Amino acid sequence: MSTIALSCDFVSPARFGERIEARVRIRRRARSVVFLSGELVAEERTLLIGTGLWKVVPSGMSDLALPLTGFAPMALADPFEIHIGPVFEKGARGSRSFAIRIDERHVNRGGVLHGGMLATFADLALGAAVFDATDGAPSVTLAMQMQFLKSARAGDIVQVQPLLLRRTRAFLFVRGDFTVEDEAIFTAMSTWKLLDQGHIDGDSGTNS
Numbered sequence: 001m002s003t004i005a006l007s008c009d010f011v012s013p014a015r016f017g018e019r020i021e022a023r024v025r026i027r028r029r030a031r032s033v034v035f036l037s038g039e040l041v042a043e044e045r046t047l048l049i050g051t052g053l054w055k056v057v058p059s060g061m062s063d064l065a066l067p068l069t070g071f072a073p074m075a076l077a078d079p080f081e082i083h084i085g086p087v088f089e090k091g092a093r094g095s096r097s098f099a100i101r102i103d104e105r106h107v108n109r110g111g112v113l114h115g116g117m118l119a120t121f122a123d124l125a126l127g128a129a130v131f132d133a134t135d136g137a138p139s140v141t142l143a144m145q146m147q148f149l150k151s152a153r154a155g156d157i158v159q160v161q162p163l164l165l166r167r168t169r170a171f172l173f174v175r176g177d178f179t180v181e182d183e184a185i186f187t188a189m190s191t192w193k194l195l196d197q198g199h200i201d202g203d204s205g206t207n208s
């Protein structure tokens with residue numbers, strides 16, 4: 001299976017120790033394309049709602065210690081982001097570019113870069129752009145729309161330079177075009193909400 005498109009709305013945060021259940025439904029299926037919808041729930045509380053389109057397709061880990069030319073390792077604080085890293089960055093704050101070298105942890109059983117891995121990298125990179133634009137103000141992801149244009153494999157280097165499209169008093173809208181060797185493989189647009197310091201734990205979404 002290869003992901004073609006995925007759209008997610010973050011409804012409520014999950015809490016440590018909660019059991020998360022995925023409920024997925026096949027909405028429509030053609031010869032080589034499957035349209036699915038689903039949600040993640042914890043104790044009957046909806047965490048995320050998503051829809052996606054998948055294509056049925058026929059069915060070497062790079063050296064993580066190797067630096068990327070022109071990039072420096074990015075300091076990661078989120079435990080899940082640390083797990084999928086290292087991630088690299090370059091450029092001044094407010095115009096940073098980000099890159100990750102794909103390895104065997106990041107691909108599906110067909111050897112293709114997993115759509116969920118790209119979504120995680122997108123949230124990381126676009127969230128970093130929001131962090132820069134707001135001088136580190138706390139924020140959460142409200143929604144993300146993604147388009148999977150082309151596959152990538154272990155050894156490929158995926159790069160992105162996020163673009164802040166619009167900002168209001170409480171919301172930011174960010175886009176990223178993800179490339180391998182200057183060829184677009186994936187695009188993402190996300191909406192972020194700025195939080196009051198006193199409401200970080202009780203708001204919806206995922207913290208940047």
